[in-house]
Amino acid sequence: MHQFSFDFGDPFFDLAGWQVGLQVITFENAYGLDPERIRLREEDGGFVVAADGLMWAGGQQKADGRASVTARRTADGLELVASAALPRKIRCTKLMLRGLPSGGLIGRAWLGGSFPPGGTTLSYPSDLHTPLVFLRLSDGDHLYFRSLDGRVRCKRFALYEREGLVNIELIHEDAAHEMGSSSETPPWRVGRCADPAAIVEEHLVHLERSFGLRPWEERPDVPPWAHDIALVASIHGMHWTGYVFNTYAQILATIEWIAERIEGRRVLAFLPGWEGRYYWQYGDYRPEPRLGGVEGFRALADGARCLGVKLMPMFGANCANTGLDGFEQWGGPSLLRSAGGHVFQGNKPDWDTSRAHDPGWQAWLNPGALAWRERLLSQVSDLVVEYGLPAVFFDTLQFWENDPSYPVYEGLVALRDGLKARFPDLLVAGEGWYDALGAVTPVSQVGTPAQWPQVFARYNRTFGHLMWGDPSRASSGVHEAGATGFGLVPNERHWWPTVTIVDGTLARAADKVEQVIAQAQDYARRFL
Secondary structure (H helix, E strand, C coil), X not given: XXXXXXXXXXXXXXXXXXXXXXXXEECCCEEEECHHHEXXXXXXXXXXXXXXXXXXXXXXEEECCXXXXXXXXXXXXXXXXXXXXXXXXXXXXXXXXXXXXXXXXXXXXXXXXXXXXXXXXXXXXCCCCCCEEEEECCCCCXXXXXXXXXXXXXXXXXXXXXXXXXXXXXXXXXXXXXXXXXXXXXCEEEEEECCHHHHHHHHHHHHHHHHCCCCXXXXXXXXXXXXXXXXXXXXXXXCCCCCECCCHHHHHHHHHHHHCCCCHHHEEEEECCCCCCCCCCCCCCCCCHHHCHHHHHHHHHHHHHHHCCEEEEEEECCEEECCCCCHHHHCHHHECECCCCCECCCCCCCCCCCCXXXXXXXXXECCCCHHHHHHHHHHHHHHHHHHCCCEEEEECCCCCCCCCCCCHHHHHHXXXXXXXXXXXXXXXXXXXXXXXXXXXXXXXXXXXXXXXXHHHHCCCEEECCCCCCCXXXXXXXXXCCCECCCCCCCCCCCEECEEEECCCHHHXXXXXXXXXXXXXXXHHHHHC
């Protein structure tokens, strides 16, 4: 965590026992409140801190502008709103709370742990599944910090220690395509509580109201057949290198083998690498000739349908090969960028094992951009119609940037809405998850936090990730992880039992596949 190498000179104010300060950050500098032009007054049982001028360079320079903090007392702390106006574009506002007792941090995935040496920064929606973090104190109480934003906008929580006490920065960044010379934050809530689960439940009420989240059993975007699913068979097609794990005929043979042991209506067949070279083919979706071509894929779709098994091919929500025909027209204008204008580079897998992690052909695109979204919507829709597909899966759905050209989350909502308008009974699933994304895809591969799983489990279902190791040699199939590990998913209602199938899985480890099928049969008895 980088810090200024001098005392910036921020004034702090005692607001009902909380030491509060404010900074305003533009794209060219950082500004604090001018101590000589501040008014503090009590108002309606709370406080208003207002500055009619700003300072920079640690108080060596003055600047035009104004900023304020409004604080309202709550039962266990404060509700804070910051606002600012400058004669230049504002990037973010930073509320600062200092002098807090140290404790264990419950942040990323709500994993509990000691306070990180040197501090840490957690971002929503990139690092945090929801903008709510806790400090677990030595007496068993918790401090909590949460945003009540009703939109998906960037929040950063920066925490670090000074002389044994914790400072926390609550940073709100407006949507980059809306940034201007004024900004007002949604409410921040800070408080001390004995029962963090109660705060989580309170937060869930806010999420339901903001994003339309509804319990799994009541969700209108879950087709009736999805309530019967008890097993996900992840059957891999073609690796990035062109190595074939399963042709379409082999996938169908595997589905037939599984359907002899469990009712077909209980099975969702997830198909990574079905379109050809995994990721290399992203942006141009069609049956792969080497896997069996159009007729082979049609036979697979028809055969699965006859057995009651639901097929779910995999698509990239935001990746495409720059070498595809016409990329300059639909991909170039859709490149995903940060608020500062940098082109997003993504996770940069080492597909070719050059150890360079430099897939220059792999572009990351913004589904908020109409050109890319319409191409993706058109290709997926044509395949759903042609082969009668009941479900689709979008890879890397969770990747988010504060793009100054197009809002990412709203683009995902539009993609989902476009598909559901054409195909009301289509299940739309995705790889990643954060709170509002759970309202877009009711099924997600990565979701449940370590504590208070109801934030996910109440609304969504999950299954073993794409890299879930197969039973024969722990192969992750098309995924870049190589070999991972085989195991059973947790025996929980929100976890669909999962088995990965690569080449040779049934020949070498049929008994272990049957262990997963037995878990699925038990799941059906207990939960369906």
